[in-house]
Amino acid sequence: MLEEDMEVAIKVVVVGNGAVGKSSMIQRYCKGIFTKDYKKTIGVDFLERQIQVNDEDVRLMLWDTAGQEEFDAITKAYYRGAQACVLVFSTTDRESYEAIGSWKEKVEAEVGDIPTVLVQNKIDLLDETVIKNEEAEALAKRLKLRFYRSSVKEDLNVNEVFKYLAEKYLQKLKQQMFTQPAIKSVSPAGIAVKACSSVGIQA
Numbered sequence: 001m002l003e004e005d006m007e008v009a010i011k012v013v014v015v016g017n018g019a020v021g022k023s024s025m026i027q028r029y030c031k032g033i034f035t036k037d038y039k040k041t042i043g044v045d046f047l048e049r050q051i052q053v054n055d056e057d058v059r060l061m062l063w064d065t066a067g068q069e070e071f072d073a074i075t076k077a078y079y080r081g082a083q084a085c086v087l088v089f090s091t092t093d094r095e096s097y098e099a100i101g102s103w104k105e106k107v108e109a110e111v112g113d114i115p116t117v118l119v120q121n122k123i124d125l126l127d128e129t130v131i132k133n134e135e136a137e138a139l140a141k142r143l144k145l146r147f148y149r150s151s152v153k154e155d156l157n158v159n160e161v162f163k164y165l166a167e168k169y170l171q172k173l174k175q176q177m178f179t180q181p182a183i184k185s186v187s188p189a190g191i192a193v194k195a196c197s198s199v200g201i202q203a
């Protein structure tokens with residue numbers, strides 16, 4: 001257990017090429033909706049959702065970053081302070097699969113090694129797939145990442161992705177608190193949310 005009255009806030013960045021379904025995934029998770037329209041994300045956007053993980057209240061702040069390279073300079077700044085990451089590619093877009101390694105590097109360059117998952121979205125379009133199952137699994141293995149196949153459209157595996165990340169992060173936090181007890185007193189209420197500190201705890 002973490003200390004009573006302590007809320008854990010986790011900044012999660014969702015990254016990947018344009019149109020793979022990042023905004024849709026965040027909307028589905030935080031608002032429970034799905035729309036067919038594609039509206040390119042300009043820069044970044046963010047939504048949040050509160051969940052319970054092993055009896056702890058966890059607030060997930062999901063940062064939706066633009067997939068288009070033209071926004072790289074803006075989005076990079078928002079990776080800072082991220083405590084978890086979702087790398088997304090689409091079942092129907094080979095380039096988005098091939099770009100995963102470089103997205104991972106971009107995030108790592110800003111925040112180092114954080115709990116990360118690999119997600120193959122649009123699994124409802126499996127008939128039109130351009131990526132073999134073995135290829136996707138090999139990528140996850142090579143990058144040493146937990147791998148999920150999701151359909152935001154059909155609400156398949158979206159909750160699982162974020163639950164896994166929250167659990168991973170809590171595990172890491174508890175280990176840190178055990179080895180560095182001073183961490184408990186860091187970050188007054190609000191700061192973790194507004195400035196997204198790398199500690200992510202609010203007293």
Ligand SMILES: Nc1nc2c(ncn2[C@@H]2O[C@H](COP(=O)(O)OP(=O)(O)OP(=O)(O)O)[C@@H](O)[C@H]2O)c(=O)[nH]1
Nearest residue numbers: 018019020021022023024036041067122151152153
């Ligand atoms: N069939 C299907 N379509 C999806 C799914 N998820 C998203 N889409 C559609 O894919 C398109 C792009 O989705 P977005 O969520 O806007 O993609 P994005 O990754 O945020 O794109 P950028 O903002 O450009 O980075 C939209 O038309 C969505 O409706 C899915 O699971 N299945």
